[in-house]
Amino acid sequence: MFSFITRRLLVAVPTLLILIVLSAVLMHAAPGGPFNSERKLPAEVVANLQAKYGLDQPLWWQIWTYIRDLVLHFDFGPSFKYKDRTVNDIIAQGFPVTLIYGFWSFIIATILGIAAGIVAAIRHNTATDYAVLSVAIIGAALPGFVIAPILVLFFTLQMGWLPGGGWENAEWRYLVMPVIALSTGYIASIARLMRSSMLETLNSNFVRTARAKGLPEWKVIVRHVMKPALLPILSYLGPVFVGMITGSVVIDMYFSTGGIGKSFVDSALNRDYSVMLGVTLLVGALTILFNLIVDVLYAFIDPKIRY
């Protein structure tokens, strides 16, 4: 197990390095630097700015210092656009927000999705099953940016129950719509996955044995079916997690929640390269970390897997 984790980490490090180098090279190759603006700056000013941010150094040196600061001090460098703010400040402001609604969306998507899948599988080929399945098919194809306006239309414009956007320190009324918009698609796909994996497990021999020895049905499901049926869900949680972060871009845009997605889009529109790079790297690192955790959990739960 230990060697497995080490091996996975060894893959993770070059992945991050490739991401850094690739982004840095792109940044360098891109036409129009971060200091291009409508007002033409004098050449000396540009030179001074470039010297201040180290852009006059050779490319390999820029990449090296970036990696060095990142690894040694966890320092993403200064923002190219806001001279009094570092990338760390900007991330520290947006990330907790994303973490809060991402956390709730993740929990709700997992619990509701699994529950719906179990119910559908137990009531296989009944009206309940078909209802769950059709809702799941509809939900799985609706991206967040389609659900978000529909939610606002209903909850804010028609009913006037919820505010149309804002954050207010995660008061629940501001959390409801972002969480629904972010989790709906995943509830649907988890439900479908859970249903089919439950059905497969319910047909297996050990379930027949469990029933034959006279266990009550709920015990069969809780003791024998649940665990093997949950395995495919577990490996799907990695993509769900990534989706929560990518989805935050839409959530922040539409509900003005001010999470990490907003920092990213703002920096993209401002050509604030260092912030874009920082956010991309952070998301990449988190993705790798999360996939690692999922893999390790998988190895713990599934005795068939040997690393």
Added chain:
Amino acid sequence: MVTADLRAGDLSRITDNAEIKGRSLWADARARFVLNKAAVASVFVLIFVAFFSIFGEAVAPWTNEEIDFNVIGSADTKGMPSIETGHYFGTDDLGRDLFARTAQGTRISLMVGFVGTFIAVVVGTVYGAVSGYVGGRTDAVLMRIVDILSAIPFMFVLILLLVMFGRSMFMIFVGIGMLSWLGMARIVRGQTMSLKHKEYIEAARASGVSTWKIILRHIVPNLMGVVVVYTTLLIPDMIMAESFISFLGLGVQEPLTSLGALISEGSKSILQSSIQPTLWQLYFPLILFVATLYAFYFVGDGLRDALDPKDR
């Protein structure tokens, strides 16, 4: 699918003289596909959407750039859909005709879907087939590269590319296509590995056909079933990715638009309109978008059932 139909046609011509008609894989598949009502209906939806996107602008009395000065500034009271004004889908806040804009946006979305998918399919198929067929260390290295690439958050990288190199159609096509061949490569590799020990491959190798030729002439054609299924499922993903980027305002540039950009504008406008929510600005692009997505999913599902019977 064109080659598939041709091949099915050729085979049936050959077997016409025989007493018992043989059925090719594709004829079988077609028979199964036709039984799937949702899939067949979806094919018609897609044909309708394609017609709308191609000929919609020709039908519309307004172009997608023209501004109706009667409506400008008061879209919420005068811009609603009506036959008389010629704005069948209403207008946006700037007084531009939404029928023409939706038709044009649908075209862009479909184009991104097809071109992006085409790039992904070509790259993914060749990469996966080579990796699976050659095997050994080459396979290990190629697959490790895929592993590394799939750990990168692509939506972010794509936005990075678009911002740095300008928002051109070319960049969107290539970006989306280049970033989504990974899944294709994995699936094709798996299939190739199971194909490569078949007798006809061994026969080809024994008669001295070069590796590259075996891959292109014998492996790739036999992968078509899997590739076709995966392709139909990839197109909606591409459309979704493009719409996602356009929703953020980083996609195609005005006066061109896409379904994602229209949904974005519509959803912002319903919040701002003072007198009466301009719902039509959201509904029409939204309905087209969702209908297209579902149609592709159902067709993909139907094709999977038709071409891959063991999966049922």
